[in-house]
Amino acid sequence: MSPHDGSGPKDAGAKAKTRAFIALAVFLLILGGTYVLQPDDFFLYVKAFHVIAVMSWMAGLLYLPRLFIYHTDAEIGSDRSETFKMMERRLLKVIMNPAMMVSWVLGLYLAWDIYGFQGGWLHLKIAMVVGLTAVHMFFSRAVRDFAADRPRGAASYWRIWNEVPTILMIVIVILVIVKPF
Incomplete structure (x- = not known):
């Protein structure tokens, strides 16, 4: 594989970025189109798209720390380490960042249009989503640190962080479904 034949990792990264841009x-x-057509059940479409975006975001938030766990065992500079760097970067840039943005935009639209930003459960849910966003930002920094071969932290450290999005997700789902207050 020559760096000039268009089959290197940079070319593959450009193709992945293009596919992600097209999908988005x-x-x-x-x-x-749904907004312009304004079907009678428009808000259901918005909810569906919001759930799709949240599922994509959560998949990334749950998978990225697993990659960090495996990455900590890879020797710095090895092919394995470089592969993890590429996987982490692509997951973050191609899936997680767009999914987070769409989740926020549609979620805020639903909070405003359906609930008028009313309800204690909604305020707590938004606070939990702010927490998820903070975790996302923390993971983004970790991707940059791993890419620069900075200190990685132990696998046990990332195993603990792997649970944080899960706990926040559980609280959010209960708040949305039960609306306890």
Whole structure:
């Protein structure tokens, strides 16, 4: 594999970025088309798209620390370490960042349009989503640290962090479904 034959990791990264951009553009076109057409059950479409975005974001938040756990065992500079760097970067940039943004935009729209930002459960839910966003930002920094071969932390450290998004997700789902207050 030559660096000049278009088959290197940078070319693969550019292709992945292009595919992600196309997928996001298609998703936004479908969402925009739904908004323009304004079917009677428009808010159900928004809810569905919100759930899809949240599922994608959560998949990344649950998988990225697992990659960190495996990455800590890879020798710095090894092919394995470089592969983990690429996987972490792509997961963050191609899936997690767009999914988080769409989750926030649609979630805030639903909070405003359906609930008028009323309800203690909603305020607590938004606080938990702010917590998820903080975890996302923390993981983003870790991706940069791993990419720069900075100190990694032990696998046990990342195993603990792997549980944080799960706990926040459980609280959020209970708040949304039960609406306890």
